[in-house]
């Protein structure tokens with residue numbers, strides 16, 4: 006991470022950006038402006054932002070505009086990561102996780118979360134769906150609200166509060182039975198218990214419900230080469246949880262790593278499958294039919310699975326190959342595959358979230374397909390198509406720019422060095438010509 010997080014003295018407040026004193030439009034000119042919908046770049050394009058919205062794309066800028074010339078860069082919509090944990094700082098080992106849950110005061114974790122927001126912005130991510138506070142209650146709701154008030158700079162946040170897990174199925178586990186510890190999820194059981202937990206989350210102001218549809222205990226490889234384990238919930242419990250969320254107008258993200266729990270989550274009508282380590286072709290077809298998206302989190306799989314394999318041995322050693330097959334099954338079936346990294350599962354400071362896009366290209370995707378997974382498709386998943394994830398009049402003025410052309414070389418997207426959030430420049434491009442590739 007070389008970029009400097011934005012100064013707290015210039016918060017990207019949507020309110021401030023659209024208030025008096027911010028009436029002068031901001032015009033950004035770049036050698037290439039990426040139209041993700043059309044799948045092409047516009048040469049020497051101009052994007053005009055007024056307040057926190059994009060006012061026009063192309064055409065001459067208004068006479069009173071403040072002009073920012075980005076030179077030989079590609080200007081694109083701000084990126085969207087649909088699976089993060091701003092309150093986690095790496096989860097490679099059980100010890101790293103337990104340290105954060107048991108020893109760190111929530112206030113300490115919140116301050117680090119603010120740093121995570123700056124890192125995400127510096128990497129060009131202007132919207133995050135944050136899926137679970139892991140022992141930090143509803144701190145994400147408070148962080149989301151503080152960002153939207155302009156107290157601290159940060160990406161737009163959609164939050165889930167504590168993920169919901171079945172009683173006794175989620176760490177902290179394995180200590181003395183007469184001790185009580187904080188755990189990483191909100192625990193519940195029974196159909197009515199599941200409905201109550203969803204109602205509690207709704208009352209606290211979450212945007213999404215996250216459920217652990219699988220738990221990993223008893224993990225094994227099946228005869229047909231997929232991963233499975235006994236599921237934590239009954240089908241009736243999972244059905245009740247998803248039904249209650251939908252009745253309350255919220256959608257459900259299901260952590261689903263093993264085949265049986267994944268099938269149950271799909272059958273219950275969960276809206277997204279997170280990780281998807283074990284998806285057979287028939288499950289992928291059912292997901293496509295129901296419009297259920299896959300968020301494959303390939304980056305955390307790469308970053309953490311090696312540690313997990315070393316810590317736990319087989320069958321974790323087989324997970325990467327099975328995961329890749331599952332993602333391919335979804336691709337063949339036409340399932341929307343959306344960028345989500347599980348940042349926070351790995352250290353925010355060490356790994357650029359945009360590497361998820363490079364992994365997709367390594368799996369045979371075109372750079373454009375990879376970028377769409379973090380823009381257009383992610384906006385659709387978040388029910389914000391046309392409002393974020395594309396450069397179009399009326400959309401949010403959330404933009405990122407990188408030197409060179411990421412449609413030619415996806416690695417350039419790791420070099421984002423200019424970011425606008427809600428119409429404010431939060432990462433200013435360095436003086437001089439952009440850094441060359443390599």
Ligand SMILES: [Zn+2]
Nearest residue numbers: 090136347350
């Ligand atoms: Zn996660």
